[in-house]
Amino acid sequence: MxxxxxxxxxxxxxxxxxxxxxxxxxxxxxxxxxxxxxxxxxxxxxxxxxxxxxxxxxxxxxxxxxxxxxxxxxxxxxxxxxxxxxxxxxxxxxxxxxxxxxxxxxxxxxxxxxxxxxxxxxxxxxxxxxxxxxxxxxxxxxxxxxxxxxxxxxxxxxxxxxxxxxxxxxxxxxxxxxxxxxxxxxxxxxxxxxxxxxxxxxxxGSYEGGKRSEEEEQPVFHSNHLSRKKDTEQAHLCIGYEGLPLGDKDIYSFIILNNILGGSMSSRLFQEVREQRGLAYSVFSYHTSYLDHGMLTIYGGTGANQLDALYETIQTTLASMKETGITTKELQNSKEQLKGSLMLSLESTNSRMSRNGKNELLLRKHRTLDEIVESIDRVSLESVNRVIERVFTDQFAVALISPDGQLPTTLS
Structure with missing residues (x-):
C-alpha cells in the first residue's frame, strides 16, 4: 500500500x-x-x-x-x-x-x-x-x-x-x-x-527555496544527420524516430512495439541483424519518454565495411513492420515478457522506491500492479499498428561514429 x-x-x-x-x-x-x-x-x-x-x-x-x-x-x-x-x-x-x-x-x-x-x-x-x-x-x-x-x-x-x-x-x-x-x-x-x-x-518539511521559471521550451523533433570521425574498430549507428511522451494514451502500445522491434533476443532486429545475417554483436531499440516528448532509438554496431548492409537491414525490417504490422504471437509473447519483467523488477526495495519516486515526480499518480497489467492486456494488434504508423514516418534522425565518419550511402 x-x-x-x-x-x-x-x-x-x-x-x-x-x-x-x-x-x-x-x-x-x-x-x-x-x-x-x-x-x-x-x-x-x-x-x-x-x-x-x-x-x-x-x-x-x-x-x-x-x-x-x-x-x-x-x-x-x-x-x-x-x-x-x-x-x-x-x-x-x-x-x-x-x-x-x-x-x-x-x-x-x-x-x-x-x-x-x-x-x-x-x-x-x-x-x-x-x-x-x-x-x-x-x-x-x-x-x-x-x-x-x-x-x-x-x-x-x-x-x-x-x-x-x-x-x-x-x-x-x-x-x-x-x-x-x-x-x-x-x-x-x-x-x-x-x-x-x-x-x-x-x-x-520546512525548508524554503528560490523561484525559478516554470516555462520550459517545447522540444521539436528534427530529422537531422550527424556523424563524427573517430578512430574506432566499429561503426556505431543510431537511428531516432519521434516517440511518445509520458502519459500518452498509447504508451503501452508503444512499449510493446519497441519490445517486438528490438527490446529482446526474440525481437525482429536481433533475429534479422544478428541471428540471420551476423552483421552485429549488439543491436537493439529502446524508447525514451519525457514529460512533453519522446524518442525511439535503434542502435547497431558493425564493421565500417558493413555499415550500408546494417542500415539497409534495419530499414527493411521497419518497412516490413509498417507493411504487415505485428503478429498475434508477437503481441502475446511481448505482453507476457513485459508483465514478467515488471513483476521481477519490483522484487527489490530499491526498484519500488525508484518506481514510486519517478511516478510521483513526473506523473503525480500511482497505479497498482493490477492496473498496469490490465493496461498491458488491453493493448491490441490495432493499437500497436496504429503506433507503428504514427512513429515510423519519413522523418527520422541519424547519428554515426565511425573510422571514416561517412554516413550510409543511401543517406549521403
Missing amino acids: IKKYTCQNGVRIILEQIPTVRSVAIGIWVGTGSRNETPKNNGISHFLEHMFFKGTTSRNAREIAEAFDSIGGQVNAFTSKEYTCYYAKVLDNHASYALSVLADMFFHSTFDEEELEKEKNVVLEEIKMYEDTPDDIVHDLLSQAVYKKHPLGYPILGTEETLMTFTGDTLREYMHNHYTPDRVVISVAGNVDETFIKEVEKWF
Missing part, C-alpha cells in the same frame, strides 16, 4: 511499507536535470550531484562514505535529463540514521573550493572515459541531432569548458533556484511504518 503525504512547504513523501523484507530504500528525487540548464551552465546538475558527497559542515567526504559502510548500507546518486536522485539502501534498523545522513548532504554540503577543484578533475576524467566509449556517446550525438539547441540535446555531463566555470556560489545559486520544495519527492520503500513519514517531514 502506497501512502502519500505533502508537507507544508510542498515536499511530497511517498512511503510503501513492505513488512516481508529487512531493508529500506530511501530516495531524494529532485525535478531538475540537464534540460533545466543553459549553454553556460550545462553539466551543473550532474556536478552538484557529485559535490553532495564531498563534505558537509559536520562530515568530510570520507566520513560520509564511512557513515554508510559502517552500517553495511549503500549510497549513490544519478542525474538524468529531467531529474536527479540521491538514494540509500540500508537494513531497516538503520533507516533513521541513513535518512539523517542524506539530509545532512542535502542541506549542509559546504562545496569547499579545494574539494570543488578535485571533483572537477574527477568529472573531467568521467567525460574522457565517456569519450572512449563510442557506443555510448553516439546516443548523445543522436540527441544533439534531434533536439539541436534545445536543452534535451545537451550532454548530462556537460563539457570541459562549462565544468571549469563552476564555483561554490554558482552551485548554491542553482540549488536555491532548482531544488525548490515543490520539485522534491522523498520516496521510501521497505520495512518501515507510517511513523517514518513524520521523520522525513522533520528533516524536509
Whole structure:
C-alpha cells in the first residue's frame, strides 16, 4: 500500500511499507536535470550531484562514505535529463540514521573550493572515459541531432569548458533556484511504518527555496544527420524516430512495439541483424519518454565495411513492420515478457522506491500492479499498428561514429 503525504512547504513523501523484507530504500528525487540548464551552465546538475558527497559542515567526504559502510548500507546518486536522485539502501534498523545522513548532504554540503577543484578533475576524467566509449556517446550525438539547441540535446555531463566555470556560489545559486520544495519527492520503500513519514517531514518539511521559471521550451523533433570521425574498430549507428511522451494514451502500445522491434533476443532486429545475417554483436531499440516528448532509438554496431548492409537491414525490417504490422504471437509473447519483467523488477526495495519516486515526480499518480497489467492486456494488434504508423514516418534522425565518419550511402 502506497501512502502519500505533502508537507507544508510542498515536499511530497511517498512511503510503501513492505513488512516481508529487512531493508529500506530511501530516495531524494529532485525535478531538475540537464534540460533545466543553459549553454553556460550545462553539466551543473550532474556536478552538484557529485559535490553532495564531498563534505558537509559536520562530515568530510570520507566520513560520509564511512557513515554508510559502517552500517553495511549503500549510497549513490544519478542525474538524468529531467531529474536527479540521491538514494540509500540500508537494513531497516538503520533507516533513521541513513535518512539523517542524506539530509545532512542535502542541506549542509559546504562545496569547499579545494574539494570543488578535485571533483572537477574527477568529472573531467568521467567525460574522457565517456569519450572512449563510442557506443555510448553516439546516443548523445543522436540527441544533439534531434533536439539541436534545445536543452534535451545537451550532454548530462556537460563539457570541459562549462565544468571549469563552476564555483561554490554558482552551485548554491542553482540549488536555491532548482531544488525548490515543490520539485522534491522523498520516496521510501521497505520495512518501515507510517511513523517514518513524520521523520522525513522533520528533516524536509520546512525548508524554503528560490523561484525559478516554470516555462520550459517545447522540444521539436528534427530529422537531422550527424556523424563524427573517430578512430574506432566499429561503426556505431543510431537511428531516432519521434516517440511518445509520458502519459500518452498509447504508451503501452508503444512499449510493446519497441519490445517486438528490438527490446529482446526474440525481437525482429536481433533475429534479422544478428541471428540471420551476423552483421552485429549488439543491436537493439529502446524508447525514451519525457514529460512533453519522446524518442525511439535503434542502435547497431558493425564493421565500417558493413555499415550500408546494417542500415539497409534495419530499414527493411521497419518497412516490413509498417507493411504487415505485428503478429498475434508477437503481441502475446511481448505482453507476457513485459508483465514478467515488471513483476521481477519490483522484487527489490530499491526498484519500488525508484518506481514510486519517478511516478510521483513526473506523473503525480500511482497505479497498482493490477492496473498496469490490465493496461498491458488491453493493448491490441490495432493499437500497436496504429503506433507503428504514427512513429515510423519519413522523418527520422541519424547519428554515426565511425573510422571514416561517412554516413550510409543511401543517406549521403
